[in-house]
Amino acid sequence: MSTAASTDSVGPNWSLPAMRQAQALAWKGVEQIAAAMHPGLRESEAKAIGQAILGELGMGEAWHPMMVRFGANTLRVFSDRGGEDLALGQDDIFFIDIGPVLLGHEADVGASYAVGEDPDMHACAAAARDLWHRVAAIWNHGAIRGTALYARAAEEAAAMGWQLNLDVRGHRVADYPHPSRQAGKLGDLDTLPTAGLWILEIQIRHPTRPFGAFYEDLLG
Template identity: 85%
Template sequence: MNPAVDSVGPAWSLPAMRAAQAQAWTAIERLAAAIHPGLRESEAKAVGEAIMADLGMGQAWHPMVVRFGANTLRVFSDRGGEDLTLAENDIFFIDIGPVLLGHEADVGATFAVGKDPEMHACAAAARDLWHRVAAIWNHGVVRGTALYARAAQEAEAMGWHLNLDVRGHRVADYPHPSRQAGKLADLDSLPTPGLWILEIQIRHPTRPFGAFYEDLLG
């Protein structure tokens, strides 16, 4: 570990971090299945929060984000925008950060409804790009700065634009000020497995929608 950026609390363990992520992925799939055309973002978020509570995931280290349509272009910190309604042919993403097994789980994924092929392709591309970039990282062989430079290149090669304002971040056991370590895209060292969330947000080259995917490196 690099002490300057890889500090953890006394409860942190890599197996627990991975198990927390796995539980969060189970939740996000259930949340996605409950979202359907006709819901507003605010309504979908309320449904998601009820499901999380039912799963015993009421505690979170960051608020749930649900974005529909054109709002899928907005970054996490942008809390403005219209409360959009999911259309019959549409795209949406969910981002959750529950505290599980005493660790800061963080997962996000994009889904498409209906028959718009480009929306389905965009949702799949965000996931596929994440896996391409994770393979480039190769368990801590490539620096964070180089990783996002390559991510931008890969996105363009796939026909999408990468949002470099979304740059990844630290996680650890909870509570722990791990996010003070800075962004993954600014890390001029090798990211340690199990401590960094790789975030990918892309946009369609001409149409007003995008996709988001995030998971733990390692």
């Protein structure tokens, strides 16, 4: 198990204000990419559009590759790079996950969106965001251990009518370059997560239909 010292380690250039500002800048990138998505695009085309947008915003350097997932591929975890190059349907759901290096820090944000008129897909996209905020409120600036936090997240998801994917359990960030991912997963952390160092990831799925939603942001 990781020690508190290793899970809280940062490089010489890390600062909480810079970490927060990097996140805020990254969210502008996600929002612009989401606005450029439209039915008929394939995931590969969406990624190319997204990369161009990030380049125009000065966010071309990344510490993890951009992920854009449509439809049934929203059930796939980040490490699963397989699957069909799906096209976005008229009534569909998608998510965007980016990890740009900004202000010398490892920004990491992701969100889900729905297009068209499918009420379940719109509800799923909104639920991932709402569940994130519920779980962040439970965290309350380090009031609960990482292991217990994700146990509560699963309970909250079920109460909302969704299934939480516990294979997606959050991770460390810091200044760049920094071996933060060696600190393990937030959901495996048996200590209190420090503000500004952990990304809370939420991935849910519809209880009966083949799609899900994703949302992530910085705790603190």
